[in-house]
Amino acid sequence: xxxxKGSPVPAAGSxxxxxxxxxxxxxxxxxxxxxxxxxxxxxxxxxRLLLLILTATVLLWLIATIVVQGLHGTxxxxxxxxxxxxxxxxxxxxxxxxxxxxxxxxxxxxEAQLTGPGQQYQNDITTAGQDLEQLAALAPSGTAGQQLPxxxxxxxxxxxxxxxxxxxxxxxxxxGNASGHDLGYAYLTYSSSAMRNPQGGLLASISGVTAADRQxxxxxxxxxxxxxVLLVLVVxxxxxxxxxxxxxxxxxxxxxxxxxxxxxxxxGVLTVxxxxxxxxxxxxxxxxxxxxxxxALPALTQVWQAQSSAVDAQAAxxxxxxxxxxxxxLNVIATQQASxxxxxxxxxxxxxxxxxxxxxxxxxxxVGLTWLGFKLRLDEYRG
Amino acid sequence: xxxxxxxPRRAVALLAACGLAAGALAACxxxxxxxxxxxxxLGSWTGDEQSGFLAMVRGFEHATGIQVDYTGTRDxxxxxxxxxxxxxxPDLAVLSRPGELRQDAADGxxxxxxxxxxxxxxxRQYTPGWRSLMQAAGPSGARHYYAIIVKAALKSVIWYDPRxxxxxxLSRLTSPxxxxxxxxxVARGLARGGVTxxxxxxxxxxxxxxxxxxxxxxxxxxxxxPKVYDQWVAGTLPWTSAPIRQAWQAFGRVASTRGLARGGxxxxxxxxxxxxxxxxxxxxxxCYLDHEGSFITAFYAQDRLGGSRHAHPRPRTDFDFxxxxxxxxxxxxxxxxxxxxxxxxxxxxxxxxxxxxLTTPAAQEAWIRRPGSGAISVxxxxxxxxxxxxxxxxxxRNLLGAASVRFDASDSxxxxxxxxxxxxxxxxxxxxxxxDVILGGLDQVRQAAYKP
Numbered sequence: 117x118x119x120x121k122g123s124p125v126p127a128a129g130s131x132x133x134x135x136x137x138x139x140x141x142x143x144x145x146x147x148x149x150x151x152x153x154x155x156x157x158x159x160x161x162x163x164r165l166l167l168l169i170l171t172a173t174v175l176l177w178l179i180a181t182i183v184v185q186g187l188h189g190t191x192x193x194x195x196x197x198x199x200x201x202x203x204x205x206x207x208x209x210x211x212x213x214x215x216x217x218x219x220x221x222x223x224x225x226x227e228a229q230l231t232g233p234g235q236q237y238q239n240d241i242t243t244a245g246q247d248l249e250q251l252a253a254l255a256p257s258g259t260a261g262q263q264l265p266x267x268x269x270x271x272x273x274x275x276x277x278x279x280x281x282x283x284x285x286x287x288x289x290x291x292g293n294a295s296g297h298d299l300g301y302a303y304l305t306y307s308s309s310a311m312r313n314p315q316g317g318l319l320a321s322i323s324g325v326t327a328a329d330r331q332x333x334x335x336x337x338x339x340x341x342x343x344x345v346l347l348v349l350v351v352x353x354x355x356x357x358x359x360x361x362x363x364x365x366x367x368x369x370x371x372x373x374x375x376x377x378x379x380x381x382x383x384g385v386l387t388v389x390x391x392x393x394x395x396x397x398x399x400x401x402x403x404x405x406x407x408x409x410x411x412a413l414p415a416l417t418q419v420w421q422a423q424s425s426a427v428d429a430q431a432a433x434x435x436x437x438x439x440x441x442x443x444x445x446l447n448v449i450a451t452q453q454a455s456x457x458x459x460x461x462x463x464x465x466x467x468x469x470x471x472x473x474x475x476x477x478x479x480x481x482x483v484g485l486t487w488l489g490f491k492l493r494l495d496e497y498r499g
Numbered sequence: 500x501x502x503x504x505x506x507p508r509r510a511v512a513l514l515a516a517c518g519l520a521a522g523a524l525a526a527c528x529x530x531x532x533x534x535x536x537x538x539x540x541l542g543s544w545t546g547d548e549q550s551g552f553l554a555m556v557r558g559f560e561h562a563t564g565i566q567v568d569y570t571g572t573r574d575x576x577x578x579x580x581x582x583x584x585x586x587x588x589p590d591l592a593v594l595s596r597p598g599e600l601r602q603d604a605a606d607g608x609x610x611x612x613x614x615x616x617x618x619x620x621x622x623r624q625y626t627p628g629w630r631s632l633m634q635a636a637g638p639s640g641a642r643h644y645y646a647i648i649v650k651a652a653l654k655s656v657i658w659y660d661p662r663x664x665x666x667x668x669l670s671r672l673t674s675p676x677x678x679x680x681x682x683x684x685v686a687r688g689l690a691r692g693g694v695t696x697x698x699x700x701x702x703x704x705x706x707x708x709x710x711x712x713x714x715x716x717x718x719x720x721x722x723x724x725p726k727v728y729d730q731w732v733a734g735t736l737p738w739t740s741a742p743i744r745q746a747w748q749a750f751g752r753v754a755s756t757r758g759l760a761r762g763g764x765x766x767x768x769x770x771x772x773x774x775x776x777x778x779x780x781x782x783x784x785x786c787y788l789d790h791e792g793s794f795i796t797a798f799y800a801q802d803r804l805g806g807s808r809h810a811h812p813r814p815r816t817d818f819d820f821x822x823x824x825x826x827x828x829x830x831x832x833x834x835x836x837x838x839x840x841x842x843x844x845x846x847x848x849x850x851x852x853x854x855x856x857l858t859t860p861a862a863q864e865a866w867i868r869r870p871g872s873g874a875i876s877v878x879x880x881x882x883x884x885x886x887x888x889x890x891x892x893x894x895x896r897n898l899l900g901a902a903s904v905r906f907d908a909s910d911s912x913x914x915x916x917x918x919x920x921x922x923x924x925x926x927x928x929x930x931x932x933x934x935d936v937i938l939g940g941l942d943q944v945r946q947a948a949y950k951p
Contacts, residue, residue: 262568263570265578265582265585266570266578266582268581268585269574269578269579269581272577272581273581280922288929298929299926299929299930302702302707302768302925302929305702306704309573309704310704315549315571315573317572
């Protein structure tokens with residue numbers, strides 16, 4: 117330790133480092149002035165190391181930003197577009213099936229004489245109309261967008277047939293038709309057929325939209341942005357940056373006898389913090405998307421399917437003139453609970469906190485600290 | 500140390516690789532724009548008919564790379580009306596009624612297709628009568644081609660199962676000079692024997708009632724002849740006139756007389772036209788005679804034979820037909836037909852190409868060759884040998900060879916008249932005693948519908 121702390125130490129068997137004068141008899145070939153600052157002795161080596169660390173930092177910044185923004189964007193699309201489109205289409209399907217059931221119940225019970233197809237029918241039609249409007253706003257193009265005008269026309273047609281059933285039923289009652297209100301029930305049968313015909317009926321058209329929306333939702337939830345493989349890239353970039361910092365520390369130790377450069381050490385710690393933050397956020401988001409995919413969505417689908425099946429069975433029984441084994445139509449609370457669970461998972465997946473701001477801040481800090489660490493050494497070669 | 504001195508270069512290489520990877524990651528978020536041209540088609544063909552149309556356009560898609568996006572629903576008329584109201588019609592739509600074609604052409608809703616058609620070729624392949632059906636007057640009054648006939652159907656047809664029809668009556672039914680009186684005599688004989696002669700179903704979603712209008716139209720045509728039929732279609736013959744009233748009453752005697760129609764009027768109202776004929780093939784049959792257009796063979800071919808899960812009725816063996824018999828000499832040699840017209844609502848280049856393709860014999864053959872399709876081509880260059888079975892060949896021969904062919908009357912009337920006719924049939928079956936009120940109501944609609 118006979119030299120001042122931080123002063124250059126020639127490596128054993130090597131030429132004097134840095135700006136030590138080369139032998140006058142053997143001048144080095146003239147280098148292009150633009151690259152000389154990178155090549156000349158220890159300062160050049162320091163500058164190369166600095167450039168390497170800065171490059172690795174920028175790369176980490178880029179990759180971390182792309183991964184986090186990709187994940188956030190995917191989760192946001194799923195939460196704000198794919199999931200609502202699927203739930204709107206599914207709900208429209210269920211409430212229209214319930215509208216058919218409610219109309220039949222009103223006719224069979226005799227309420228239709230005073231109330232027509234009934235209040236529940238009206239509520240279901242209103243809900244279906246709102247769902248279709250929201251669908252149109254969410255998916256102006258694609259399968260759903262193409263099908264919606266058709267569905268809209270079919271819905272108007274269905275409502276027209278129910279109105280005809282109501283009118284015919286009242287007319288039959290008014291004239292005391294002994295045939296048993298056949299025409300009113302006939303029109304109601306036509307309305308059910310228009311709705312439930314598996315080949316091109318209203319519900320079949322909505323099922324087409326539901327299937328397309330479900331496919332989009334599954335693709336979103338299974339997006340490769342939510343794949344752990346992408347995190348390997350982040351780990352690799354952070355690992356490379358750490359390796360560069362360690363290499364710089366080692367060089368400083370050899371050339372300058374400095375055990376630790378504090379700015380570089382802090383830069384290394386910030387790199388680890390950045391990596392841990394990105395990993396924790398990404399793993400949490402992926403976990404939430406996984407929960408939505410593996411649990412909340414199947415549960416929601418199951419609730420809707422169970423309710424639709426029950427409503428379909430009740431409607432079929434009423435059409436056949438039988439008393440349904442259960443009544444009451446849709447259980448709105450159960451579907452809302454199932455839908456809330458899915459929304460909660462997707463909201464959690466979308467929440468990346470302050471990370472989008474934290475990544476550039478930490479990257480700038482790493483760059484600044486690295487520059488500071490190297491500047492102290494490079495300054496020793498000036499003047 | 501060489502290794503140490505090269506490490507920054509390696510780092511730069513690694514950086515480049517990572518940069519490429521990051522770029523690729525970012526790029527993967529985007530999608531490709533553009534794609535193949537698409538023709539949207541709306542029609543009432545579903546099930547096997549939809550498959551027939553898709554088979555028809557497959558060759559076009561392969562040859563041109565243009566994609567045909569077909570939407571099939573039994574409520575196509577209502578959907579088209581809604582699409583037009585929203586200003587978002589499909590490129591092409593199937594119109595089952597010349598009345599609708601004339602109305603949409605006059606409104607300027609339909610786009611003329613003259614430019615899409617080789618008219619010399621069309622003249623060689625289609626008779627003047629069929630070509631006339633493809634034309635209409637546009638908003639300026641000038642006549643143009645506005646549609647093509649994709650396929651046609653013979654409607655004056657009565658179906659039966661040759662294997663199950665009572666042998667003592669079969670020879671009377673199939674005798675060349677079969678008359679209406681003989682046919683009704685056979686039916687009454689079957690009823691007296693304790694079985695139901697007629698299958699009947701009027702349900703077809705929002706178009707319910709048309710199977711009954713077909714009955715009445717056939718009776719008018721085969722009783723009063725083409726001249727009276729044309730006056731009626733043109734709106735110059737009142738519904739309350741004797742020929743029309745008597746046709747309704749004749750239909751009522753079949754549909755409402757106890758024991759003549761399966762299930763009676765209440766069952767006929769809610770039985771689908773597509774399923775009405777299924778009891779022909781049960782053991783024993785639920786009914787023995789079915790008045791349906793030639794398209795019904797597509798449904799028969801999917802029915803179960805004798806309750807079997809795998810066996811389906813086969814033409815000639817399990818179902819065959821006799822022409823609707825004349826009720827009077829004026830109705831001899833006549834036949835009622837129908838056709839599916841395809842009109843253009845958005846004049847894209849791809850839509851014009853598809854229109855042109857669909858008139859060719861190759862396209863027409865792709866549909867009619869499908870076993871059980873029930874489709875008949877009116878293109879004269881399509882040989883009878885291309886039909887897949889003797890029954891469909893016979894149907895095509897009857898359609899193309901009839902001395903006096905008339906298009907379906909209700910399809911030819913203005914739309915509000917047609918809708919009123921459909922609903923009137925349903926009301927008549929519900930309460931036959933209201934016939935005077937019903938016909939009077941139809942005349943009121945007539946005065947509004949035919950107003951110049």
